[in-house]
Structures are given as structure tokens and as C-alpha cells.
Amino acid sequence: MKKKMIGQMLAGMDEKYIQEAIEAEKTGASGKRPAMKMRKLAAAAAVGVIVLGTGVSVGAATSDVFRDWIRVNFLGHEITKVDLPSESKVEEEKANLPLDGDAHLSLAENMEIYGEKESFVCQYHRKGDDEVIDQVYSVQGNGLKKLEMKRFQGKYDGVDFSFQYAIINQEIFGFNTRGDIDEVFHYVDGDHVYANLVSIKGETYVKGCIARLDLKTGEVTKLTEDNTIGNMIMSPGGKVILINYRADRYWTAFDIASGQEKKIDEIDWCAHTDEVIFKGDYQVLTWGDTYMKNDTELVGTKVVDLRTGKRIASYKECGDYEPEWIYEQKKGEIRIRNVDGSVDFSIATDKDYKGYLHPLSSRGDYVLLGNLEEQGMPYYLCNLRKKTYRKIDAITGFREEVEMYLAAKEGKMLLTDGKEAYLVGMD
């Protein structure tokens, strides 16, 4: 192709992509972290909600199409309609919300789902730029259950901080944070939880630490010095907190039980928190070595033991979407492999599938493949461990947006068209 053609192709680039690149520079949305640490806008990042493409036809904008689509695509699976009361009714309800009722809540507009393993379904309203969470639910077999919301108040070096929280099993979800606190880590250790306390002046983090909070007594105990300012992730079992000191270009592993912080040189300082994947509490999978193949520079992955700081395995490949998983699309099939070779299977796809099939959402063992830009093309819901999959037809003839959320632990999908919501068994 001629240079001139390529120049013309680039010249016609849509404003929104140019703006996105400019915005990324300003906000760090492309993954950039400022010298210190990015301030989180909400209590935690919402997880896994995807908006399946809206239909293009001018068909009936009723939920009939949505209901029919669910029935056809999930025939033989448990399907439960979830009705939520209106805001005024929320106060009146006690435990499990009724399965039937007329007062529907638009999930698409003011519902978000959070959580590491558990699913905290949150109802919120906006106050300026802030999201204020009003009610939190858990996913139950027959619907959503309202969770008890409590409040913690403490001081970081004499300065107040507070947050509200809800607990499911051993996971806490902290929200509506105020004052000198950045994040409540997910693991509940008896009456104790852990948090990242911070003090910010303007845009600059002046100090920060990891602290243990006693939910019963309100006691706040600092576990690290006040120079612990970085991006953090907690291991699944709450044993270790990994800290990325981007300004100083290194990672450390903080062992909660011993209080020891160990520098981990094997983790690339550039790697972001979503590129360091915990494999249990003491091992992580992350970016590996780069190497040349057919004049192309490629990158691999490696497993690092956090107790020794040593690399214990290296792999030649690294997934495009998640480091651990490789998705290879060929005509009529997509091959799914784990970089360590422990999982390798293919699923049949539509032969004339347009565009790239890629993960839209993944939670636990489940991944939903699709392409939101390709109208009318199906989705594929895979269980990576069981090596099974299900094809889900695209919704057509429907004008509303459909949101889907994978509640992995419960093995259910929450589907909503903004008017009605359904819980559907995935296996």
C-alpha cells in the first residue's frame, strides 16, 4: 500500500480515539501511573460488568425480546427473575428480596458489582463526581439478599478516616471512604481487616502505610512505616500484599504475619497490578523475558516465588488480554491455552465470524468471548477448567442495552436489560 494511502487512512481517524490518547496522557488511563500513586475515584474498581451490544433494528423495545432471548439461550438451565424494590421500598425490606413485584429498579443506571471472589451488588446514586453506595446485596440462589452495612471510623496520625463496609464470608467490601484512607483490602481475618491509609496534599501523596483495623474495637495499628506509598494488591488468602513503588521502580512483598517486607526484583517495576497474577498466596505469574523470533520481539511470562524472590518457572508466551491465557483465533475455531500448558482446548466458532474474538469479561474459571463491535455475532461463555463452552446468540431486534455480569463463585450470570434482571446458571 502506498504511503499516501496510509497517510489518508490515519488522517481520517475518529476524534474519540485522538481524544482518548490525549486524555490518557492527562489521567493515566492508558495504564500510566504518576510518580507516586493514582488516587482511586471510587472505593474500589467495579468488576466484570459488560454491556452486550444493543440491537440495531427498530424492533419492540419491550422486555419480551430479552426474556425470549434468555429462554432460548439458556434452555435447561436454572433461570431466576430478580426483582428489586424501588428506593423507597428498600428501607422496608428485611432479608431476601421478593421474586415478584412491580417496582423495578434500573440496574443499568445505578447498579455496580464489586468484589474479589464474592459478588457485592451495589445500588448507588451520584453526588457530584462521587458515587455514593446506598445498599449492598449478595447474589443468592433465588435472588439478591440485602447485606448489613456497617461503618468503621478511625484516625491515621490524628486525622480522621472512615468507610462503610459489608462482608460476605471472608471478604470485606469497603466503600464510601472518607478522609485519609485509600483502600480496604478484601480479606477478613477474624475481627481484623487491612487497609492502605494515605495522606494527600493536593495531588501528592505525602505519606502512606498499611494498617490493621479491628472491626470490633475500632483499633488502628500501623504495620509499615509511613513511606509505604505505592500501588498494592493483596493475595487471595490475605497473606501477602504486593507493593509497586513506581517512583523508585521496584516491587516488594509485604508478609502480613511476619511484618517483613521483601524486595522482589524479579517482578518488572513497569508491570501493573493487573499484570501480576497471584497463583495462591506466595507465587505470582507476570511478564517474563523478551526475545526475538522471526525479527519480532516477543515477551514471555514467569512465575516468581514471593518467599524467596526467585523465579521458579519461565514460559515463552504471554497472553494479549491476560498474561496467563492465549487465545488463538482461526477460521471456525478459537484455541485457548494456558501459558504453562496445563489447559489446551479449542472451541468451534462461526466460520464467518467477523472481527476478533477476545475476552470481554473473566471471573474465576469463566471467560466470556465476543466482540462488542460486531453487531449480530454470538458470544462464547467458556469454563476454562472444565474445558466446556456455550454459544450465546447476540440479541437482535431489541433497543435496550443488556448488561451481563459473571458471578463466578455462585456459577451464575446476572443479566439485565435495565428493566428486568435474571440470574442464570452458567454450567
Add this chain to the structure above:
Amino acid sequence: MEDQLIIKKFNERSEEAIRELSDKYGTLCKAIANRITGNEQDAEECLNDALLAVWNNVPPESPDPLSTYVCRITRNLSLKKYHANTAKKRDTRYDLVLEELEECLAGDSSVEDEILAKELQQSMNDFLPGLKKTDRIIFVKRYWFLESVSEIADSIGRNNNYVTVHLHRSRKKLEDYLKRKGLIL
């Protein structure tokens, strides 16, 4: 100053508008011009011309977002300057970046040039949403803003290898996409 306030000042025909626009987007625009023209003096000239163009066009236009509007004007003016000087400058970053894409899109085109140009513009905008957000930002920074690999790496907090690998993958995806669309053979 917020973009809306800058636009308001343009509407009031206040010369402060140009100063504010230059303060806010001058560095970004000059960097684009510099990368295309490869010449500091030409870049400065393009920036001034771009600011003047905004002054002449606003009002009646009321661009939103203002950033992409002024960047696009600067880019177009810089390309004009580049093409005017093209005989003596063949090694600008613009050339190098186009060559990078040219290499991966080496196939012959299957349709007439004029039609192809329009199809390609649309295809690019259809292709971009299919990339991961980070990959898309890297792609746009490289091929629209003409940033160097290390500039991109620095701006997104990654290393050069990461950017190189991801650019390569995106180019490959673009090539496959255009082949599937029948725009290259």
C-alpha cells in the same frame, strides 16, 4: 482554564483566548508539528498558523472537544508544510512511521485508489475499537501523534519492549483486518 471558558473567550473575540489555548495545548501541538516537519522553525510556524486558524473559525464553530480540534488543525498544517518541503526532507519521523505501517500493509490494493482511501478511513475507525484500550492508545500515539517508542513507553509507564511488542501485534491485527475486508490482497 477549562475548554469551555477558552471557547467563550474566542466568542468574545478576546485575544486572551489565543494565549490560553497556546498555554494549554501549545506544547502538545508543537510536538506534533515538530515530529511531522522535523524542523523547529517550521513547527513554530505551524503552531502559530493553527492558533490563527482557530481564531478565524471560532466562532462560528464551537469545537468540542477543543483539544482534538486544535491538534487536527496543527497536524494538517504540518503535513501541508511537510509535503511542500518533501523534496528536501525524506527522513522525518512522519516518513519513518508511515514506512512502519507500509511494511505491514505491503499487499497490493484491490480497489481503485480514490475509493480505497475512503474505505480505509472507515476501516481504521472500525478496526480501532477492537483493540484493547491500552493498545489503541499506543497505536494512536504512534501513528497519529507520531510519538517515538520511548516517548510512548514513558508516557504510559511501560518499557520500550512492551510498546514495540504491542505495536507489532496491532499492526499485524490491522493487516489481517484489512485483508479480511478485502482492502489489501
